[in-house]
Each structure stands twice: as structure tokens, then as C-alpha cells.
């Protein structure tokens with residue numbers, strides 16, 4: 001028998017979450033963001049759940065080629081554009097829409113002189129200060145792109161730094177509208193947080209990522225509790241041992257947890273080498289939550305490479321072989337992330353290669369329900 005850990009990718013949840021985005025942004029077309037191997041879900045596994053989208057957004061040419069191999073004929077957007085002159089012919093070969101965020105990319109197009117027409121998304125830096133032309137340089141960049149015979153449509157694109165937090169997006173929307181005033185072309189602004197909370201930013205295209213996978217843009221599970229989003233990834237394992245502790249006994253590396261009473265703990269086949277966050281606490285004020293036999297309990301002690309330990313006090317019937325849910329399905333990934341000082345994004349992207357994945361498809365009943 002293989003080690004009992006496995007993940008399930010839920011295609012019906014992906015399809016549901018795409019519908020949720022449509023309900024929030026009914027006037028917009030959707031770039032479903034599948035960078036980082038579909039946020040750890042696997043592009044191949046996620047594709048069938050998301051094929052109702054208008055286009056896919058990603059970073060790697062390899063991922064774009066994979067989508068074409070899977071039969072996707074619609075638009076594909078390279079969110080950071082291309083990196084080298086030799087990438088330019090591939091834009092035509094695979095019919096890719098490309099972001100253009102800097103003069104060097106315009107220069108590569110001028111030198112490579114592809115036939116076109118290429119669809120481009122010209123990136124405006126409205127305050128994130130990672131990629132894009134500054135507002136005062138934007139019109140000149142637009143005119144330079146417009147002047148290239150290979151350039152077809154130009155969409156105006158920017159990215160928000162605070163769509164999920166108190167500062168908000170007003171300053172960036174204002175910078176965007178000022179810099180693009182009197183320039184023709186559609187707009188593409190909204191990440192997941194703006195899809196949910198800033199309808200004034202929806203415009204022609206939206207670019208949701210994390211909400212398609214059913215996690216929260218803020219990293220706080222409660223913030224998406226009433227949206228209808230469903231977790232697209234769940235991580236499961238089993239108890240492989242049970243220990244009876246006496247008062248004063250400690251658990252795991254560094255003896256971070258000390259029993260103050262007789263208690264049973266379970267040992268789960270899942271550790272940081274599976275992508276479970278090592279910083280998840282098994283002591284103190286905010287121990288990480290976990291489900292054993294469907295009952296909520298918490299970690300005890302430190303996460304190790306291949307195992308975590310859990311308190312079996314609320315689940316007295318649990319024994320070796322009892323099912324454990326690490327996240328998804330009844331336990332929001334963001335709650336585990338919050339107990340680990342991170343956000344659900346990071347956990348799903350970090351699911352380890354060694355964890356076998358199964359797919360709950362759109363047609364069969366959920367394999368693990």
C-alpha cells in the first residue's frame with residue numbers, strides 16, 4: 001500500500017467558482033489565472049473545470065503550450081509577457097496575447113518584426129511598482145506600440161496592490177483613468193479581490209486567480225464565507241499511529257508541546273515534505289486546525305518532515321486508519337494558513353510533487369465525499 005496521503009482536485013468546485021466570478025462581474029470577460037501550475041492544482045487536472053472561461057492567464061510558455069495541447073483554442077495571456085527575443089515567434093505560433101510592461105519588450109518586437117497581428121496588453125504602473133510603464137511614460141509607450149505593424153489590439157492593463165485591504169484602489173483607478181484618457185482600447189484591472197469587492201474596476205476583462213480555487217484573497221476564510229466559492233483542492237491522509245500520553249510527556253522535535261493531563265494523540269502521514277506548512281503551530285494560542293473522522297481538532301507539537309501529531313481528545317473513536325483532512329472540504333485552507341503565518345495561496349502552490357492527486361470530475365460523484 002502507498003503512504004495514505006493524497007490530494008483531490010475538485011473540478012465541480014472550479015466550475016462553480018467560475019460561475020461565482022460571472023455573477024460578480026457579469027459584464028466582463030474572464031482571464032482565469034492558471035499560473036504556477038494552476039496554483040498547485042495542475043493545469044491538466046484543472047482545465048476541464050475551467051473551460052467555460054473566456055481566456056487563461058499564465059506566466060510560462062510551457063504552460064501555454066500545454067493548454068494548446070489540451071485543445072484550448074481561445075485566448076491565452078502571458079501575464080509578464082515574453083522574456084527573450086527567441087520567444088517572439090512563439091507568440092504567433094501559439095496565438096498568445098502578451099503583456100508588454102517595459103521598453104525592452106517593445107524593442108524586442110521592433111527587432112524581431114513578427115508578421116502579427118499580435119494582441120497585447122500594455123501594462124501601466126499605477127502604484128504597485130513591480131511591472132509597467134509609469135503614468136508619465138504611458139502615452140509614449142502606447143504610441144510606440146501602436147506604430148508597430150505587428151501590433152493588433154492594445155488593451156490597457158494594471159494591477160492593484162491593495163484591493164484586499166484598507167488602502168483600497170481609488171488612487172490606482174484614478175491614475176489609470178488619467179493615463180488612459182483619450183486612448184482607445186479595453187481595460188483589464190481586477191484580480192480576485194477587486195472582482196469580489198470593487199465592481200467599479202471590473203471593466204472589459206477581469207483576472208481572478210485565487211478565488212477560482214476557492215481561497216480568500218485576504219487569507220481570511222471568513223471574508224469569502226458568503227460568496228458561494230468552494231475549495232478546489234483538498235488534502236487527506238490517515239492516522240498511522242496512536243500514542244497515550246501521561247502528564248509531563250512532550251511531543252515531537254524540540255518538545256514544543258507538553259501534556260498537562262492524560263491524553264491520546266494521533267500521528268498523521270503528512271509533513272512539510274508534502275507541502276504542509278512547517279510553521280503551523282501545535283501549541284499556544286492558535287494551534288492549526290485539522291479534521292479527524294470529520295471532527296475538528298488541532299495539531300500538537302512541531303510539524304516534521306513526514307508526520308504531524310493531532311489531539312484526539314474530541315475524537316475518542318479515532319484509531320489507526322481513521323481519515324484525516326488537512327485542508328479543503330470542511331476545513332478552509334486559509335484557516336490552516338492563518339495558523340502558519342501565511343495565506344492559502346502559498347499552501348496550494350506548495351503542494352509537493354510526492355503527493356498523489358486524484359480528480360473529482362464534473363461527471364462522476366465526488367470521489368472522497
Ligand SMILES: *Cc1c(COP(=O)(O)O)cnc(C)c1O
Nearest residue numbers: 033079159191192207208209210
Ligand atoms: C496572479 C495575478 C492575478 C491573479 O491574482 P489573484 O490575487 O490570485 O486573483 C491577476 N493578475 C496578474 C497580473 C497576476 O499576476
